[in-house]
Amino acid sequence: MPADLPRLKPRREGPRPGTGIVHLGLGAFFRAHGALYVAEAMAVSGSDWGIVGVSLKRPDQRDRLAPQDFAYTALELAPGGEVPRIVDVLAGVLVAPEDPEAVVALMAAPATRIVTLTVTEKGYCHEPATGRLSLTHPDIAADLADPARPASALGFLVRALARRRDAGIKPFTVLTCDNLPHNGAMLRGLVLELAERIDPALSAWIAAEGRFPSTMVDRIVPATSPADLDHVARLIGCRDESPVLHEPFRQWVIEDDFVGGDRPDLGASGAELVADVAPYELMKLRCLNGTHSSLAYLGYLAGHETIADTVSDPAFSAFLDHLWADEILPGLTPPPGVDLAAYAARLKERYANPAIRHRTWQIAMDGSQKLPQRILGQLEEGLAAGRPMSGLILAVAAWMTYVGGTDLSGNPIDVRDPMSERLRALCDAAEGSAAKVAALLALREIFPASLAGNTAFRTRLVEAHAGLAGRGARTMVEACHA
Numbered sequence: 389m390p391a392d393l394p395r396l397k398p399r400r401e402g403p404r405p406g407t408g409i410v411h412l413g414l415g416a417f418f419r420a421h422g423a424l425y426v427a428e429a430m431a432v433s434g435s436d437w438g439i440v441g442v443s444l445k446r447p448d449q450r451d452r453l454a455p456q457d458f459a460y461t462a463l464e465l466a467p468g469g470e471v472p473r474i475v476d477v478l479a480g481v482l483v484a485p486e487d488p489e490a491v492v493a494l495m496a497a498p499a500t501r502i503v504t505l506t507v508t509e510k511g512y513c514h515e516p517a518t519g520r521l522s523l524t525h526p527d528i529a530a531d532l533a534d535p536a537r538p539a540s541a542l543g544f545l546v547r548a549l550a551r552r553r554d555a556g557i558k559p560f561t562v563l564t565c566d567n568l569p570h571n572g573a574m575l576r577g578l579v580l581e582l583a584e585r586i587d588p589a590l591s592a593w594i595a596a597e598g599r600f601p602s603t604m605v606d607r608i609v610p611a612t613s614p615a616d617l618d619h620v621a622r623l624i625g626c627r628d629e630s631p632v633l634h635e636p637f638r639q640w641v642i643e644d645d646f647v648g649g650d651r652p653d654l655g656a657s658g659a660e661l662v663a664d665v666a667p668y669e670l671m672k673l674r675c676l677n678g679t680h681s682s683l684a685y686l687g688y689l690a691g692h693e694t695i696a697d698t699v700s701d702p703a704f705s706a707f708l709d710h711l712w713a714d715e716i717l718p719g720l721t722p723p724p725g726v727d728l729a730a731y732a733a734r735l736k737e738r739y740a741n742p743a744i745r746h747r748t749w750q751i752a753m754d755g756s757q758k759l760p761q762r763i764l765g766q767l768e769e770g771l772a773a774g775r776p777m778s779g780l781i782l783a784v785a786a787w788m789t790y791v792g793g794t795d796l797s798g799n800p801i802d803v804r805d806p807m808s809e810r811l812r813a814l815c816d817a818a819e820g821s822a823a824k825v826a827a828l829l830a831l832r833e834i835f836p837a838s839l840a841g842n843t844a845f846r847t848r849l850v851e852a853h854a855g856l857a858g859r860g861a862r863t864m865v866e867a868c869h870a
């Protein structure tokens with residue numbers, strides 16, 4: 389691929405829109421989802437909702453985007469063809485550790501009316517099983533030690549909100565776009581908890597004036613590979629060092645509760661603004677993310693590289709149908725007007741899209757932070773309701789195998805998880821399935837006592853864990869719905 393192609397530049401005519409949104413945790417997902425909704429809303433209804441992204445850890449995103457004036461390509465991958473689109477809604481990218489004050493100042497500026505977040509599950513510095521702030525988290529400890537130099541997303545929110553209060557400016561709306569249950573309410577609780585420890589009066593002000601709408605976000609966005617960069621360059625005739633690739637489908641359901649009602653015209657770009665997001669959130673977390681994680685661990689252990697590869701295997705395709713029909717959908721109340729069976733059928737088509745190379749290894753990341761809301765909650769409810777739940781038990785057993793760091797053929801697994809060292813050490817110290825399962829079930833950050841103490845569940849989990857080691861992932865998946 390000729391490296392001498394010109395660098396991508398913004399395509400906009402006229403001035404750049406003013407900044408109305410600061411986005412914390414600028415990754416591929418937001419650039420392929422929320423940013424597009426905002427760009428389209430502005431195209432329809434105008435107003436200044438330009439976005440400045442903030443990287444909370446590393447400078448690489450800024451370094452790739454700055455030479456192209458923060459424009460990037462969003463490449464839609466449909467089974468039958470590709471559609472590239474140049475997006476220029478980003479006004480800049482700040483790298484928080486380089487200059488935390490610049491981030492706080494921008495968040496505190498009167499023109500900033502919304503702060504959106506995609507910091508992933510682990511970015512909330514909470515205990516996944518309880519949703520409470522993790523006071524032992526190093527970033528939270530740093531925020532408490534020196535609130536003027538925040539480290540975590542929560543620390544930045546609290547600091548910037550304090551500055552707005554002191555300046556007599558309304559708070560911004562905090563709009564989380566991560567896959568967590570009751571994400572807005574949970575984030576509000578975490579922000580209030582941190583603020584309370586720094587300045588109780590601030591916490592009271594945020595509780596009274598702040599708004600933290602919950603959202604359900606959905607679009608499958610696999611990580612961009614070096615080969616994708618060359619492919620995009622060939623398509624658009626210039627060099628983009630930071631394109632995003634995504635499926636055609638997208639959905640954004642938002643609780644319509646913004647400070648002063650001030651928000652982009654997101655309805656114009658297809659977002660659903662509703663009074664109660666909870667049923668949408670639960671449906672998506674369980675039907676999509678729950679099966680995604682199940683397929684990721686079991687598919688990986690069966691030697692499948694991507695989700696599309698996994699569901700093209702008939703054993704896994706039948707397993708997936710079984711998960712939805714017998715274990716997941718019976719426990720769900722559909723959102724208004726939604727047919728759950730049709731929703732699952734649509735999901736299956738999305739998973740099967742061969743143009744989306746979404747690696748099982750990528751989805752397997754951070755399982756300690758994902759399992760509770762994706763799998764364990766519905767597993768516990770299903771068991772209590774007398775459903776067999778063999779598929780989700782097998783998925784938990786697969787996670788337990790995976791975090792041991794060795795696959796079923798004895799090859800090492802590159803486990804990415806904030807708890808990876810601890811998980812690995814627990815598995816290494818235990819001999820045999822019963823001991824390994826017991827050691828992992830004892831982790832209260834992940835497994836609630838009520839589930840861990842269910843002896844029938846524990847026995848079946850040990851059987852599934854031993855079955856994976858003895859018979860292999862594919863055979864166990866097949867046996868599950870035979």
Ligand code: CS2
Nearest residue numbers: 605606607608609677680751
């Ligand atoms: C995936 C999600 O990586 C993962 O854990 O399950 O990123 C998933 O692709 C999105 O939530 C889809 O909306």
